[in-house]
Amino acid sequence: AQSVAQPEDQVNVAEGNPLTVKCTYSVSGNPYLFWYVQYPNRGLQFLLKYITGDNLVKGSYGFEAEFNKSQTSFHLKKPSALVSDSALYFCAVRDVGGTDKLIFGTGTRLQVFP
Amino acid sequence: EAQVTQNPRYLITVTGKKLTVTCSQNMNHEYMSWYRQDPGLGLRQIYYSMNVEVTDKGDVPEGYKVSRKEKRNFPLILESPSPNQTSLYFCASSLWGRGSTEAFFGQGTRLTVV
Numbered sequence: 682a683q684s685v686a687q688p689e690d691q692v693n694v695a696e697g698n699p700l701t702v703k704c705t706y707s708v709s710g711n712p713y714l715f716w717y718v719q720y721p722n723r724g725l726q727f728l729l730k731y732i733t734g735d736n737l738v739k740g741s742y743g744f745e746a747e748f749n750k751s752q753t754s755f756h757l758k759k760p761s762a763l764v765s766d767s768a769l770y771f772c773a774v775r776d777v778g779g780t781d782k783l784i785f786g787t788g789t790r791l792q793v794f795p
Numbered sequence: 796e797a798q799v800t801q802n803p804r805y806l807i808t809v810t811g812k813k814l815t816v817t818c819s820q821n822m823n824h825e826y827m828s829w830y831r832q833d834p835g836l837g838l839r840q841i842y843y844s845m846n847v848e849v850t851d852k853g854d855v856p857e858g859y860k861v862s863r864k865e866k867r868n869f870p871l872i873l874e875s876p877s878p879n880q881t882s883l884y885f886c887a888s889s890l891w892g893r894g895s896t897e898a899f900f901g902q903g904t905r906l907t908v909v
Contacts, residue, residue: 690835713894713895715897715898717900723902723903724799724885724900724901724902724903725838725885725887725900726900727897727898727899730895730897732895771837771838775894775895776894777894780840780843780851780853781826781843781845781889781891781892781894782828782840782843782853783838783840783887783898785830785837785838785839786837787835787836787837788837
């Protein structure tokens with residue numbers, strides 16, 4: 682069965698420092714991977730995706746993610762965190778060839794301190 | 796503007812009183828689904844629909860019903876709500892069979908069953 686894991690419930694980082702939110706996956710075949718962000722009282726917003734090609738994917742709001750096939754990881758990164766980046770982040774994999782649903786991790790709360 | 800619209804945003808109801816949460820999308824997407832979000836569990840799919848009149852169970856369908864009479868609408872029905880259905884609900888839409896495309900999410904409906 683396909684799955685994703687987000688090993689950290691919360692990540693704390695100081696404003697201006699680099700941030701990493703971790704995600705590992707388990708799929709059969711090539712993965713279609715996504716990152717979504719949920720701000721308070723808002724829906725999920727798409728950040729970026731990996732389908733194929735370059736292992737470093739750039740997305741919205743200055744975020745990027747690094748796909749690593751050997752480590753089955755898809756970590757979200759940003760060179761310089763902002764207080765406004767504080768939110769709940771979800772990694773997801775698409776159930777391609779199955780129900781087409783998104784399979785989500787449990788989420789990581791990012792707290793950026795001034 | 797491309798969007799998924801859910802109503803209501805907040806709902807408090809009593810056990811056993813039937814309710815419907817509406818979802819509408821304006822992107823002509825074939826695929827629509829409902830998820831529930833619970834702390835520590837991430838988002839789990841309740842039901843999905845691949846097109847008009849085609850629906851199927853997701854991972855946690857018990858206690859829910861859906862219908863897809865029009866392409867743009869996908870209401871979620873709780874015929875006899877129970878307290879364990881207290882949760883944050885999201886409707887999502889995307890193209891069907893295009894695993895590389897992202898899903899669009901509504902703003903969420905926070906349901907409390909007392």
